[in-house]
Amino acid sequence: MNASTTDLPNLRATPGQLALAETIREGKPRQSNGAIAKVPASCYTDPAHFEREKAVLFERLPQVLCPSALLPKAGMAVPHDATGRPLLITRDDQGTAHVFLNVCRHRGTRLVEGDDIQCAKRLVCPYHAWTYKLDGRLLALPRPETFPEMDKSDYGLVELPSLEAGGLIWFAPDADADFSDARLVSEDFSAFGMDDSFLFRRKTHTVKGNWKLIMDAFLESYHVTRLHANTIGPFFKDGVTAGDEIGPHSRSAVGRLEEMEGIDLADMDAMRRIITFAYQLLPATVIVPSPDYVNVMVLMPQAHDLTLVDDFMLIREEPTTDKARDHWERSWNLLDGGVFASEDFRAAELGQQGLESGAVPELTLGLLEGGIARFNQIVEDHLRPR
Incomplete structure (x- = not known):
């Protein structure tokens, strides 16, 4: 962590994080069932299976859309199209985040064009200039006398259920979606300081592979010292791993046992130097906290063999010196360009090619x-008819 963060609040681990860390220190990770497991290749290669996943997981469940840091201030809005529907994320004058359909209620025109962040107190439709506040209310329209007896309160933007917690903005297409598990897992992200993070970098990757092949890379540490031998592998050993679930979400930790002597594991900054956590949020988000920054990867499946990955790098505060910016730039290039793009995502693409062969x-x-x-069992459980 750079020196300018010394005045930031000391972060404390949650009971669940602390329990995993203690499990590692005691050398007693949760044991598997002691047997080799099998997952059908069709879960990754069958378009019909993917369509069931899309209908059940991505049309019903709450899912992460972006970090809160994407819209750090009131009076901001950003379009988001990669989930398969035209979305508009806003932060209104009171600082509350909303997720709307990016559709004018007049004639259905796209309200905000492009994909850049907008800084404005109101949104004006480019077609007929119907004007909305960032909380979705219809504020004004030209020639209102030509819409006799129209109640503007009936024509606000269509809002989707959403939750902002732990530095993340979640949304759900289903009006009856239950966000309780999202709230629960978000306590861990607050412990990493994500509520007040600064967005240093963002990049969207196109990966020619099934979304679960990308998730799989963050569900095991078996590959780390091998696939990542020339990047982060030297920082890891085939050490002690522990994991558990928070509702449908997976949490894992890899610890360097030889460095844990005398460490106050409740001190988050101290613990992050010796234990690497990873979170796999159903349906398709990966969160990897490094010692002094956090990567949030939102996976947005486009087809059974094509996935967009939105990678965000969060740091504790905005860098104010060239030295600090250079530090974070090197960290970003190491993980986003090296570990993720050139290694994990490439492995997913090669895996897809191999599985498609039928071998x-x-x-x-x-x-x-x-x-x-x-994780595959959790997915399959959700796909079963209820």
């Missing part, structure tokens, strides 16, 4: 890869 009818998962089997 491997099912994935064979060892005892260090139990997280993949558990």
